[in-house]
Amino acid sequence: MPVRPVDHGIVSASGAGGGNVTGGTRDESHGDGYIYEVFYASGTMVVTGAPTIDLLICGGGGGAAKGYNSTVNSNQGGGGAAGWTGVASLGVAAGSYSVVIGAGGAVPAAWSSAGNDGNDSSVALTLTSGTTTMFASGGGGKGGRGGDINQTGGGTGRNCPTSHDGTSYSSNVVGSPGAGGGGGVWQFNSAGGGGAGGNQQNTGGPSSPAVVTIYYGASGGSGLWTNAQAGTGGSGIGVNGNGTPSFQPPDGAGWNSYPAAAGANYTIFCAGGASGYSGLTPSGNDYILDATAGSGNSQTYTKSVSGYNPTTNTTTGGMLIVRFPA
Numbered sequence: 001m002p003v004r005p006v007d008h009g010i011v012s013a014s015g016a017g018g019g020n021v022t023g024g025t026r027d028e029s030h031g032d033g034y035i036y037e038v039f040y041a042s043g044t045m046v047v048t049g050a051p052t053i054d055l056l057i058c059g060g061g062g063g064a065a066k067g068y069n070s071t072v073n074s075n076q077g078g079g080g081a082a083g084w085t086g087v088a089s090l091g092v093a094a095g096s097y098s099v100v101i102g103a104g105g106a107v108p109a110a111w112s113s114a115g116n117d118g119n120d121s122s123v124a125l126t127l128t129s130g131t132t133t134m135f136a137s138g139g140g141g142k143g144g145r146g147g148d149i150n151q152t153g154g155g156t157g158r159n160c161p162t163s164h165d166g167t168s169y170s171s172n173v174v175g176s177p178g179a180g181g182g183g184g185v186w187q188f189n190s191a192g193g194g195g196a197g198g199n200q201q202n203t204g205g206p207s208s209p210a211v212v213t214i215y216y217g218a219s220g221g222s223g224l225w226t227n228a229q230a231g232t233g234g235s236g237i238g239v240n241g242n243g244t245p246s247f248q249p250p251d252g253a254g255w256n257s258y259p260a261a262a263g264a265n266y267t268i269f270c271a272g273g274a275s276g277y278s279g280l281t282p283s284g285n286d287y288i289l290d291a292t293a294g295s296g297n298s299q300t301y302t303k304s305v306s307g308y309n310p311t312t313n314t315t316t317g318g319m320l321i322v323r324f325p326a
Contacts, residue, residue: 019049060118062140063105077182078273083137091128104316115142136175146184154181154195154220179217182231191223236270
Protein backbone atom coordinates (compact mmCIF):
# COMPACT_ATOMS: atom_id res chain seq x y z
CA MET A 1 0.00 0.00 0.00
CA PRO A 2 1.29 3.50 -0.75
CA VAL A 3 2.47 5.61 2.15
CA ARG A 4 -0.11 8.17 3.20
CA PRO A 5 0.51 11.94 3.05
CA VAL A 6 3.06 13.35 5.44
CA ASP A 7 2.77 16.81 7.01
CA HIS A 8 6.07 18.50 6.25
CA GLY A 9 5.40 21.26 8.76
CA ILE A 10 5.19 23.90 6.03
CA VAL A 11 3.85 27.37 6.77
CA SER A 12 0.39 27.77 5.27
CA ALA A 13 0.67 28.79 1.62
CA SER A 14 -2.60 30.70 1.74
CA GLY A 15 -1.78 32.63 4.90
CA ALA A 16 0.68 35.34 5.86
CA GLY A 17 4.15 34.63 4.52
CA GLY A 18 2.85 31.88 2.25
CA GLY A 19 1.95 31.97 -1.42
CA ASN A 20 -0.14 30.44 -4.15
CA VAL A 21 0.26 28.40 -7.34
CA THR A 22 -2.15 28.69 -10.28
CA GLY A 23 -2.32 27.79 -13.96
CA GLY A 24 -3.40 24.16 -13.76
CA THR A 25 -6.53 22.38 -12.57
CA ARG A 26 -7.21 23.07 -8.88
CA ASP A 27 -8.23 20.19 -6.63
CA GLU A 28 -9.18 20.84 -3.01
CA SER A 29 -11.36 17.78 -2.57
CA HIS A 30 -9.12 15.47 -0.58
CA GLY A 31 -9.65 16.86 2.89
CA ASP A 32 -6.00 16.41 3.85
CA GLY A 33 -5.20 20.08 4.42
CA TYR A 34 -3.53 20.57 1.04
CA ILE A 35 -4.35 22.24 -2.26
CA TYR A 36 -3.39 20.35 -5.42
CA GLU A 37 -2.67 22.23 -8.64
CA VAL A 38 -2.56 19.66 -11.44
CA PHE A 39 -1.14 20.23 -14.94
CA TYR A 40 -2.42 17.70 -17.48
CA ALA A 41 -1.18 19.72 -20.46
CA SER A 42 1.63 22.15 -21.20
CA GLY A 43 1.02 25.67 -19.95
CA THR A 44 2.22 28.30 -17.49
CA MET A 45 2.59 27.87 -13.75
CA VAL A 46 2.14 31.18 -11.90
CA VAL A 47 3.67 31.39 -8.43
CA THR A 48 2.83 34.30 -6.13
CA GLY A 49 4.36 34.94 -2.74
CA ALA A 50 6.95 32.40 -1.63
CA PRO A 51 5.21 29.04 -1.19
CA THR A 52 6.90 25.85 -0.08
CA ILE A 53 5.57 23.09 -2.28
CA ASP A 54 5.68 19.38 -2.91
CA LEU A 55 5.99 18.42 -6.57
CA LEU A 56 5.44 15.35 -8.71
CA ILE A 57 6.33 15.21 -12.40
CA CYS A 58 5.70 12.30 -14.80
CA GLY A 59 6.51 11.88 -18.48
CA GLY A 60 4.21 10.26 -21.03
CA GLY A 61 3.73 6.49 -21.03
CA GLY A 62 5.02 4.38 -23.94
CA GLY A 63 2.56 3.06 -26.51
CA ALA A 64 1.79 -0.61 -27.02
CA ALA A 65 2.69 -2.21 -30.32
CA LYS A 66 0.16 -3.50 -32.81
CA GLY A 67 0.19 -7.30 -33.04
CA TYR A 68 0.09 -9.16 -36.36
CA ASN A 69 -3.49 -10.27 -35.79
CA SER A 70 -5.85 -11.14 -32.97
CA THR A 71 -4.80 -14.78 -32.65
CA VAL A 72 -2.78 -16.05 -29.72
CA ASN A 73 0.30 -16.90 -31.77
CA SER A 74 1.41 -13.28 -32.25
CA ASN A 75 1.10 -10.68 -29.57
CA GLN A 76 2.42 -7.23 -28.82
CA GLY A 77 4.43 -6.03 -25.86
CA GLY A 78 3.10 -3.48 -23.41
CA GLY A 79 4.44 0.05 -23.33
CA GLY A 80 6.86 1.14 -20.60
CA ALA A 81 5.77 3.46 -17.82
CA ALA A 82 6.84 7.07 -17.65
CA GLY A 83 9.48 8.34 -15.27
CA TRP A 84 8.44 9.39 -11.73
CA THR A 85 10.16 12.23 -9.89
CA GLY A 86 9.03 13.67 -6.56
CA VAL A 87 10.30 16.62 -4.51
CA ALA A 88 9.14 17.64 -1.02
CA SER A 89 9.52 20.92 0.87
CA LEU A 90 10.73 22.93 -2.09
CA GLY A 91 10.87 26.73 -1.73
CA VAL A 92 9.90 28.44 -5.00
CA ALA A 93 10.32 32.11 -5.92
CA ALA A 94 7.44 34.13 -7.35
CA GLY A 95 7.22 34.14 -11.14
CA SER A 96 5.72 32.57 -14.25
CA TYR A 97 7.14 29.20 -15.28
CA SER A 98 6.65 27.24 -18.49
CA VAL A 99 5.42 23.67 -17.94
CA VAL A 100 6.01 21.01 -20.62
CA ILE A 101 3.81 17.91 -20.36
CA GLY A 102 4.78 14.98 -22.58
CA ALA A 103 2.13 13.16 -24.59
CA GLY A 104 1.77 9.40 -24.34
CA GLY A 105 3.08 7.25 -27.17
CA ALA A 106 0.51 6.55 -29.89
CA VAL A 107 -0.53 2.98 -30.66
CA PRO A 108 -0.08 2.38 -34.41
CA ALA A 109 -3.00 1.39 -36.60
CA ALA A 110 -1.01 -1.10 -38.71
CA TRP A 111 0.22 -4.40 -37.33
CA SER A 112 3.67 -4.05 -38.87
CA SER A 113 4.76 -1.31 -36.48
CA ALA A 114 6.09 -1.26 -32.96
CA GLY A 115 4.54 1.24 -30.59
CA ASN A 116 5.78 4.77 -30.00
CA ASP A 117 7.80 6.19 -27.14
CA GLY A 118 6.18 8.47 -24.62
CA ASN A 119 7.38 12.06 -24.46
CA ASP A 120 9.23 13.92 -21.71
CA SER A 121 7.83 16.35 -19.14
CA SER A 122 9.78 19.20 -17.55
CA VAL A 123 9.65 22.47 -15.65
CA ALA A 124 12.50 24.82 -14.68
CA LEU A 125 11.85 26.62 -11.37
CA THR A 126 13.72 29.44 -9.67
CA LEU A 127 14.09 28.48 -6.04
CA THR A 128 14.06 30.83 -3.07
CA SER A 129 17.80 30.22 -2.89
CA GLY A 130 18.11 31.95 -6.28
CA THR A 131 19.12 28.77 -8.12
CA THR A 132 17.17 27.68 -11.20
CA THR A 133 16.68 23.92 -11.25
CA MET A 134 15.12 21.84 -13.99
CA PHE A 135 12.81 19.05 -12.80
CA ALA A 136 11.93 16.44 -15.41
CA SER A 137 10.89 12.87 -16.17
CA GLY A 138 11.48 10.84 -19.32
CA GLY A 139 8.79 9.11 -21.34
CA GLY A 140 8.26 5.34 -21.39
CA GLY A 141 9.67 3.05 -24.06
CA LYS A 142 7.47 1.61 -26.82
CA GLY A 143 6.19 -1.95 -26.76
CA GLY A 144 7.59 -4.49 -29.23
CA ARG A 145 5.42 -5.94 -32.00
CA GLY A 146 4.60 -9.59 -32.53
CA GLY A 147 3.85 -11.65 -35.59
CA ASP A 148 5.58 -14.20 -37.83
CA ILE A 149 9.34 -13.65 -37.79
CA ASN A 150 8.90 -9.91 -37.39
CA GLN A 151 8.61 -9.70 -33.63
CA THR A 152 10.71 -7.00 -32.02
CA GLY A 153 12.00 -6.15 -28.59
CA GLY A 154 10.58 -3.41 -26.42
CA GLY A 155 11.94 0.10 -26.73
CA THR A 156 14.37 1.61 -24.23
CA GLY A 157 12.90 4.07 -21.76
CA ARG A 158 13.77 7.67 -22.45
CA ASN A 159 16.51 9.31 -20.40
CA CYS A 160 15.66 12.16 -18.11
CA PRO A 161 15.89 15.18 -20.44
CA THR A 162 18.47 17.91 -19.95
CA SER A 163 16.79 20.65 -21.96
CA HIS A 164 13.61 22.64 -21.40
CA ASP A 165 11.97 25.10 -23.82
CA GLY A 166 15.09 25.13 -25.99
CA THR A 167 17.48 25.77 -23.11
CA SER A 168 20.04 23.06 -22.30
CA TYR A 169 21.14 22.51 -18.71
CA SER A 170 24.59 21.16 -17.92
CA SER A 171 23.85 21.16 -14.18
CA ASN A 172 20.95 21.62 -11.76
CA VAL A 173 18.87 18.90 -13.39
CA VAL A 174 16.85 16.49 -11.27
CA GLY A 175 14.77 13.74 -12.79
CA SER A 176 13.87 10.14 -13.54
CA PRO A 177 14.01 8.05 -16.71
CA GLY A 178 11.18 6.18 -18.36
CA ALA A 179 10.81 2.41 -18.20
CA GLY A 180 11.39 -0.03 -21.04
CA GLY A 181 8.65 -1.58 -23.14
CA GLY A 182 7.83 -5.29 -23.28
CA GLY A 183 8.94 -7.55 -26.12
CA GLY A 184 6.63 -8.98 -28.76
CA VAL A 185 6.24 -12.70 -29.41
CA TRP A 186 5.66 -15.30 -32.13
CA GLN A 187 4.44 -18.49 -30.51
CA PHE A 188 6.70 -21.58 -30.62
CA ASN A 189 9.33 -19.66 -32.57
CA SER A 190 10.85 -16.61 -30.91
CA ALA A 191 10.24 -13.58 -28.75
CA GLY A 192 11.68 -10.11 -28.42
CA GLY A 193 13.45 -8.95 -25.28
CA GLY A 194 12.31 -6.20 -22.97
CA GLY A 195 13.71 -2.71 -23.33
CA ALA A 196 15.95 -1.28 -20.61
CA GLY A 197 15.07 1.71 -18.47
CA GLY A 198 16.72 5.03 -19.31
CA ASN A 199 19.16 7.16 -17.30
CA GLN A 200 18.36 9.50 -14.44
CA GLN A 201 19.82 12.96 -13.77
CA ASN A 202 20.85 14.41 -10.42
CA THR A 203 23.34 17.18 -11.07
CA GLY A 204 23.13 19.78 -8.33
CA GLY A 205 19.70 19.12 -6.92
CA PRO A 206 18.03 21.49 -4.47
CA SER A 207 19.63 21.63 -1.04
CA SER A 208 18.01 21.00 2.35
CA PRO A 209 15.24 21.08 3.43
CA ALA A 210 14.06 19.83 0.03
CA VAL A 211 13.88 16.04 -0.27
CA VAL A 212 14.21 14.58 -3.77
CA THR A 213 12.93 11.14 -4.79
CA ILE A 214 14.25 9.90 -8.13
CA TYR A 215 12.89 6.52 -9.14
CA TYR A 216 14.47 4.67 -12.02
CA GLY A 217 12.46 3.28 -14.90
CA ALA A 218 12.59 -0.51 -14.88
CA SER A 219 13.15 -2.92 -17.76
CA GLY A 220 10.30 -4.29 -19.82
CA GLY A 221 9.59 -8.00 -19.82
CA SER A 222 10.77 -10.41 -22.51
CA GLY A 223 8.12 -12.39 -24.36
CA LEU A 224 7.63 -16.10 -23.63
CA TRP A 225 7.62 -17.79 -27.03
CA THR A 226 6.50 -21.15 -25.65
CA ASN A 227 3.02 -19.86 -24.89
CA ALA A 228 2.72 -16.65 -26.93
CA GLN A 229 2.87 -14.33 -23.95
CA ALA A 230 4.35 -10.98 -24.88
CA GLY A 231 6.19 -8.93 -22.25
CA THR A 232 4.61 -6.32 -20.00
CA GLY A 233 6.15 -2.87 -19.79
CA GLY A 234 8.39 -1.95 -16.86
CA SER A 235 7.12 0.36 -14.13
CA GLY A 236 8.28 3.86 -13.29
CA ILE A 237 9.46 2.96 -9.80
CA GLY A 238 11.74 0.04 -10.48
CA VAL A 239 9.49 -3.01 -10.97
CA ASN A 240 10.48 -5.03 -14.04
CA GLY A 241 7.91 -6.26 -16.51
CA ASN A 242 7.53 -9.95 -17.25
CA GLY A 243 6.01 -12.41 -19.68
CA THR A 244 2.86 -13.18 -17.70
CA PRO A 245 -0.10 -11.20 -19.03
CA SER A 246 -2.07 -11.46 -15.79
CA PHE A 247 0.51 -9.34 -13.96
CA GLN A 248 1.23 -5.66 -14.09
CA PRO A 249 3.60 -3.88 -11.72
CA PRO A 250 1.56 -1.68 -9.38
CA ASP A 251 2.92 1.72 -8.50
CA GLY A 252 2.39 4.77 -6.37
CA ALA A 253 4.34 6.16 -3.46
CA GLY A 254 4.00 8.78 -0.78
CA TRP A 255 1.42 11.54 -0.96
CA ASN A 256 1.27 11.15 -4.71
CA SER A 257 -1.20 8.30 -4.29
CA TYR A 258 -3.91 10.47 -2.81
CA PRO A 259 -6.39 10.90 -1.15
CA ALA A 260 -5.25 9.90 2.30
CA ALA A 261 -8.45 8.65 3.91
CA ALA A 262 -8.31 5.03 5.01
CA GLY A 263 -10.49 2.86 2.81
CA ALA A 264 -10.71 5.48 0.06
CA ASN A 265 -9.88 4.97 -3.57
CA TYR A 266 -6.51 6.38 -4.50
CA THR A 267 -4.47 7.10 -7.58
CA ILE A 268 -1.57 5.07 -8.94
CA PHE A 269 1.13 6.54 -11.16
CA CYS A 270 3.60 5.08 -13.65
CA ALA A 271 2.52 1.48 -14.07
CA GLY A 272 3.77 -0.52 -17.07
CA GLY A 273 1.34 -1.58 -19.78
CA ALA A 274 0.13 -5.15 -20.11
CA SER A 275 0.86 -7.42 -23.04
CA GLY A 276 -1.73 -7.90 -25.76
CA TYR A 277 -2.22 -11.60 -25.04
CA SER A 278 -5.38 -11.61 -22.98
CA GLY A 279 -5.75 -8.29 -21.25
CA LEU A 280 -5.17 -8.06 -17.54
CA THR A 281 -6.58 -10.07 -14.67
CA PRO A 282 -6.23 -8.28 -11.32
CA SER A 283 -5.20 -10.33 -8.32
CA GLY A 284 -6.10 -9.14 -4.84
CA ASN A 285 -5.49 -5.53 -3.93
CA ASP A 286 -2.09 -5.18 -5.59
CA TYR A 287 -3.15 -5.34 -9.21
CA ILE A 288 -5.20 -3.14 -11.46
CA LEU A 289 -6.64 -3.29 -14.92
CA ASP A 290 -4.48 -2.17 -17.77
CA ALA A 291 -4.84 1.10 -19.64
CA THR A 292 -6.20 1.09 -23.17
CA ALA A 293 -4.24 -1.12 -25.57
CA GLY A 294 -1.52 -1.98 -23.07
CA SER A 295 0.13 1.43 -23.09
CA GLY A 296 2.38 2.50 -20.24
CA ASN A 297 0.78 4.74 -17.67
CA SER A 298 1.64 8.16 -16.30
CA GLN A 299 -1.35 8.89 -14.18
CA THR A 300 -4.81 8.23 -12.80
CA TYR A 301 -5.31 4.57 -12.38
CA THR A 302 -7.87 4.56 -9.58
CA LYS A 303 -7.64 1.63 -7.20
CA SER A 304 -9.87 0.68 -4.29
CA VAL A 305 -8.99 -1.22 -1.13
CA SER A 306 -12.12 -3.31 -1.67
CA GLY A 307 -11.18 -4.40 -5.17
CA TYR A 308 -10.43 -2.43 -8.31
CA ASN A 309 -11.97 0.09 -10.65
CA PRO A 310 -11.23 -0.74 -14.29
CA THR A 311 -9.37 2.04 -16.09
CA THR A 312 -11.13 4.89 -14.32
CA ASN A 313 -10.08 8.20 -15.88
CA THR A 314 -6.87 6.71 -17.25
CA THR A 315 -4.55 8.48 -19.62
CA THR A 316 -1.04 7.84 -20.86
CA GLY A 317 -0.09 11.53 -21.08
CA GLY A 318 2.28 13.07 -18.56
CA MET A 319 1.39 15.32 -15.67
CA LEU A 320 2.73 17.64 -13.00
CA ILE A 321 1.20 18.07 -9.56
CA VAL A 322 2.05 20.88 -7.15
CA ARG A 323 0.86 20.41 -3.57
CA PHE A 324 0.88 23.09 -0.88
CA PRO A 325 -0.98 23.68 2.41
CA ALA A 326 -4.48 25.14 2.22
